[in-house]
Amino acid sequence: MDIAKVRLAGKDTGRVNVRSARVARPTGVAARDARLVQVAQLANSNVAAARDSLAVLRAESLVDAPAFAEALSRTLEAMYRAAVM
Secondary structure (H helix, E strand, O other): OOHHHHHOOOOOOOOOOOOOOOOOOOHHHHHHHHHHHHHHHHHOOOHHHHHHHHHHHHHHHOOOOHHHHHHHHHHHHHHHHHHHO
């Protein structure tokens, strides 16, 4: 097999693919995501503090992100059930 010939077999058109425009996440969503990550990291060392922080995040999310707040409610319930067992 002639490696030099194979390497030159491709066709370079010089054109690149155009990327679609990205929409930035609203700052509130990004901040909420960052806080959720912090709570998850806190849960490794202090579960009680993580539950408290999650409860505050849930309360603050009720108006702006009700679906997110509902998911946090279910997470809190699971954390409380795990603490009782």
